[in-house]
Amino acid sequence: MKRYISIITLCFLFTACNGEIDIEDTHDAFFANVASVCGESFTGYATYPDDPDHALVDTELNAYIDRCDNEVIEIDLYRDVDTWHATWVLERREDGLHLFHDHIGDKEYEEGEEPLTGYGGYADDTGTTTVQYFPADDHTAEILPEASTNVWMMDLDLDEGEFVYYLERHGERRFRAILNMN
Numbered sequence: 001m002k003r004y005i006s007i008i009t010l011c012f013l014f015t016a017c018n019g020e021i022d023i024e025d026t027h028d029a030f031f032a033n034v035a036s037v038c039g040e041s042f043t044g045y046a047t048y049p050d051d052p053d054h055a056l057v058d059t060e061l062n063a064y065i066d067r068c069d070n071e072v073i074e075i076d077l078y079r080d081v082d083t084w085h086a087t088w089v090l091e092r093r094e095d096g097l098h099l100f101h102d103h104i105g106d107k108e109y110e111e112g113e114e115p116l117t118g119y120g121g122y123a124d125d126t127g128t129t130t131v132q133y134f135p136a137d138d139h140t141a142e143i144l145p146e147a148s149t150n151v152w153m154m155d156l157d158l159d160e161g162e163f164v165y166y167l168e169r170h171g172e173r174r175f176r177a178i179l180n181m182n
Contacts, residue, residue, distance in 0.1 A: 034065065035073055071091060097122065
């Protein structure tokens, strides 16, 4: 069924564009691919870095695609099944497809401490219907200057049932997780 949805999406794109896919349609197709697995969960592990002190390394990671509408998809990420870590939010905005990281959730913070949240970026023109790249936006550079060169990547391979989340900074890999559909 999922393969069928992907084929329909791609056929629509080629028909709508007379055989040429433009950036907006590629972003829309990627959004549709992620939305097609709304309600599904993925389980996996970080494959990089190998630093055992990193919060997301050496632990099972679980992603749940649990809120989807025409404008927003939320993907909740948990460590070891029940420890909430973040929500990846894909949002259709006036300026394009946007990814941001929501760290507000149910984590308790020290008095006066505020979570670092809302950082991310807009999809660029190098992605495909299954892979999108999100370079850091101006808001990210303001609130997290060291992340101004970040590029996040999301890859959803419906045929393999695999979701990859990847981050690089200063052109160097920083984090990578491979999650498989349950």
